[in-house]
Amino acid sequence: MSLLDELAAACGVQHVLTEGDLSAYEVDWRRRWHGKALAVVRPGSTAEVAATVRACAAHRVAVVPQGGNTGLVGGGVPDPSGTQVLLSLQRMNRVRGIDEANLSLTAEAGCVLQSLQEVAAARGLLLPLSLAAQGSCCIGGNLATNAGGTQVLRWGNARDLCLGLEVVTPQGDVWAGLSGLRKDNTGYDLRHLFIGSEGTLGVITAATLKLAPLPAATTTALAACASLHDAVALLSRARARLGAGLTGFEVMGRVALDLVAQHFPALPRLLPDAVWTVLLEHSDTEGIEAARARFEALLANALEAGCVQDAVVAESLAQSQALWHLRESIPLAQAQDGLNIKHDISLPVSAIPEFVHHTDAALRQHFPGVRLVNFGHLGDGNLHYNVQAPPGAPPHDFLAAHEHAVNTLVFDAVAAHGGSFSAEHGIGALKRDELAARKSPVALAMMRGIKAALDPLNIMNPGRVL
């Protein structure tokens, strides 16, 4: 039997797509990768995923798993060869169960993140993973890429929220590793190996996730800081005074907010003189008055100490949402302005002021007029340190001429300051060469050994990560 016939037998002929417009599966959402699949297969169950992988393994055909296709590094679309099977998990979108006393939820890989947040919220519970793509990204992809987002400061990355996994191996076996356990020291932690492996070791088909009680009150504030040193000092104060109540600490540089003002002039500019604007979020199990009082005490203390120059506390939920909207508008304003060079880097928080000082100067020297759109999750040491062409310069020409040199300068500086060139977006196809060049040979040898041991035919998402 041909592979396509086997796939049709496994999943139903209507779920093996080979004709028509398949760009929703073959092109990534930033439209930087234009692939061509041998077929798009949409299995509806774990058994169908396993049968799909077994058939592909028998025919030595590569499998590219895909969730919501919202990745930023070309890890979830097929290459242009027309030889790879695109395995979409979108039909596997059942919530298998919710255990309120255990604070856990089990869901299939194709569940959209926001739909799971809503399922939890309907029980008064919080699924604490939140990112810009949450309306279309899928939980399987979130785990396969170890997604980050805005709640990492309090709750950790996607891996920190995962209690167990169900995975189809490269042989088409099913590892039934779903679990609601907080503690399980029975052998090597396979869960953490699959999380963040970007589909190169197997296909995540379902996961058990941690939940938490919904906070009784959440408040937001903006603070103006004169320098990143002051922003880091504010972070230390906020952590000491709010503890786990500090659930967000985002930083926005002036150029980033200038870009928002330029492209979305209707949005208010609340602290127009700020060199650095910090968005703080405080969540509490007590009521809103107590939460706001703690917040105001923190900010008054920081003003007095001089690490904050001005501050605004949201007076309502609508105001809180408006402050977050400002932060979320930065990538949209960047997109309006044209293609740019995105850097998703992380550093020890203590190293960020010196890194930015050094790297800003070096970029300005080598690429005169360049705009440094710097914002991100300062509480996690994660900056989206993006480089936009000089005003008026055609973005595509700028990228064609300078993207490689800009990356080299930035990633060299990141390495010199003890940081990572991929904090939350992963490696995919985009940063595979960087990984090979920048990761230690000892680490790479171990990764390649693991890949060869688990996927000796190299059929799982080949050409990504390693």
Next chain:
Amino acid sequence: MSLLDELAAACGVQHVLTEGDLSAYEVDWRRRWHGKALAVVRPGSTAEVAATVRACAAHRVAVVPQGGNTGLVGGGVPDPSGTQVLLSLQRMNRVRGIDEANLSLTAEAGCVLQSLQEVAAARGLLLPLSLAAQGSCCIGGNLATNAGGTQVLRWGNARDLCLGLEVVTPQGDVWAGLSGLRKDNTGYDLRHLFIGSEGTLGVITAATLKLAPLPAATTTALAACASLHDAVALLSRARARLGAGLTGFEVMGRVALDLVAQHFPALPRLLPDAVWTVLLEHSDTEGIEAARARFEALLANALEAGCVQDAVVAESLAQSQALWHLRESIPLAQAQDGLNIKHDISLPVSAIPEFVHHTDAALRQHFPGVRLVNFGHLGDGNLHYNVQAPPGAPPHDFLAAHEHAVNTLVFDAVAAHGGSFSAEHGIGALKRDELAARKSPVALAMMRGIKAALDPLNIMNPGRVL
């Protein structure tokens, strides 16, 4: 050159021990394993560890890494053959650095846990890992075994506190994976693979750990619950009202506290009628009055709802310590009473009442008169569900006759309720057969593939885990 000569050249002849009383290294602290080493080697640096492992690999000699030798499953002592090298990390006990703004600390594997807690506390910071052996266990062993303890409810297991590792591989290479980063998605997560692998994949020589601000106030309470159902209901209430402020939730059965009263009659019995006694700990960044007020509101609410029958809130730090002392006296009282069968199991919290009801009855039926000493970290779903010989029965005889049957009954029940037969103590030599029998063949095949890929000579702690 002979292996012993090579080891002496690598580490200094005075740090290669082959004579005299080596029982501190060769016998585990429960005195259940009596090994015999070819030599005890005490390297003083990462380079010396690497040279030691290279020499052993060249001679095809097994290496057994050891920290404080406080493990409970025979994973850190040599076998009796006299052919294995015991590699003690105790001389590697330097704190390499502390980064207050980044809330991280880098320490060598041989640092005693309590000494690191003290280093952090001197800066006003908390290293949130705490367990009974903290005065002698080492951080390298804590990570190699993914230690648990009393603060997992709030802070997670040892793996959740680790940002980066330095590891000597089975080839004697050094993986320089120390890192202060909260986010780093550059390839497979080797850190989580080494954590919990019990020295079978390499030797952890140093680690970077997360710190947190010290809480401003910590208070403790005891609550009497009529059933485990009520204790689980109290847990849900405490989580919702205290959020991350709930830093401890331990349960103690009546038989466990009876045993404490019997062997330590001077200790007060605060809630003598309690069927189940819960120890709650609440930590807050606010002052002690606010913390105690929140605690009292929670307990009043729980009393009114009927899930608590009586409660005592500690009025002072000394009273808090006395309540914890009661909890910590249970294993000591058990040891006084004689050898017993320890079960370190975990379950979904929601499954605990039914599991205990079912398993208590089955054990009482099959082993009349048996005493079920049940206590543990209920907030994590982790019970130390220990079985003590009937009163007056010689413990060694009871264990010789019944240990295997008791284990089979308990572990079968654990599996039927979705639990794990090793929550925090690991596998070592003790539970290797259980792992082989109870873990899924798919998971075992992946673990064995990883072991063979990273340690093809099988020299790292052979006979443990797999």
